[in-house]
Amino acid sequence: VKSVRILQSGLHRGEESIVFGNDRSGMVVFSGCHLSCSFCYTPETSRDFIGKDFSLEAFSSLLESLVEQGARNISLISPSHVWNFIEPALQQFKHTHGGYYPLILKVSGFESPAQIRRFARVADVFVPDFKVWDESVATAVALPKHYGRVAQAALKAIDESHRAPTWEGTVLRRGTVVRHLLMPDYAPDSCDVVKAAWQIGYHGLMNFMTCFIEPGKGLKRAPAHQVDALVGQARSLGIVPMVDGQLRQAG
Ligand code: SF4
Numbered sequence: 001v002k003s004v005r006i007l008q009s010g011l012h013r014g015e016e017s018i019v020f021g022n023d024r025s026g027m028v029v030f031s032g033c034h035l036s037c038s039f040c041y042t043p044e045t046s047r048d049f050i051g052k053d054f055s056l057e058a059f060s061s062l063l064e065s066l067v068e069q070g071a072r073n074i075s076l077i078s079p080s081h082v083w084n085f086i087e088p089a090l091q092q093f094k095h096t097h098g099g100y101y102p103l104i105l106k107v108s109g110f111e112s113p114a115q116i117r118r119f120a121r122v123a124d125v126f127v128p129d130f131k132v133w134d135e136s137v138a139t140a141v142a143l144p145k146h147y148g149r150v151a152q153a154a155l156k157a158i159d160e161s162h163r164a165p166t167w168e169g170t171v172l173r174r175g176t177v178v179r180h181l182l183m184p185d186y187a188p189d190s191c192d193v194v195k196a197a198w199q200i201g202y203h204g205l206m207n208f209m210t211c212f213i214e215p216g217k218g219l220k221r222a223p224a225h226q227v228d229a230l231v232g233q234a235r236s237l238g239i240v241p242m243v244d245g246q247l248r249q250a251g
Helices: 056-068 080-097 113-120 135-140 147-162 184-199 224-236
Strands: 004-012 025-030 052-054 073-077 103-107 125-128 166-168 171-181 205-209 211-214 218-221 240-243
Touching: 004 056, 004 080, 025 056, 052 056, 056 073, 056 080, 080 103, 080 113, 113 147, 125 147, 135 147, 135 184, 147 171, 147 184, 171 184, 184 205, 184 224, 205 224, 224 240
Parallel strands: 025 073, 073 103, 103 125, 125 171, 171 205, 205 240
Antiparallel strands: 004 025, 004 052, 166 171, 211 218
């Protein structure tokens, strides 16, 4: 492999405002994906593989140019399938800048513990999806049948290396934010996802995303009672709930 395909890059506001630098995040969205979820919100990359090809040197220069433009962190979206290629550039970036610009990895949850341990060598903040738990739900949304078990093992591996978060005041410099998209048709499964995270001793942040774009049907928003119930469940299990990127305070 001589290049990596990138859909887009630039300065954006990150979803979770508590993550250091997310007010001016240097985002890189890789083209392609190792999954093919039926609810994919970026089919132009996962299915159509649109983008521009970058050599390793050009990718390194892209990271540097994001910093020069004023990025306060580097956020890599869907890097798993291109990791072997980009890893040397990321190591070089860390070597050059130390820990000053946190490296955020937005991953699908469908990664092996061994792969997570490789990511952990350079990652500051992990943002793994935990999309579904039950095999029948996974199959219904075109995920691999055993997605839930794989995501649970991936989260365990992430938690082993990034359990103790590093806060700078109220911003997270190092740690984990699990993302879970609420799909209104599968509400009970969301409860099972929270339980599966708790089962492996996860007590970190979990961001519930309440807007779901259903292919062909448009935007669906999870009802408030479902969101509140999930937030309550997470809190009772010692998980720190967030809703659409914001911490949900108790009370
Ligand atoms: S993991 Fe994300 S990018 Fe990949 S197919 Fe699923 S929704 Fe799309």
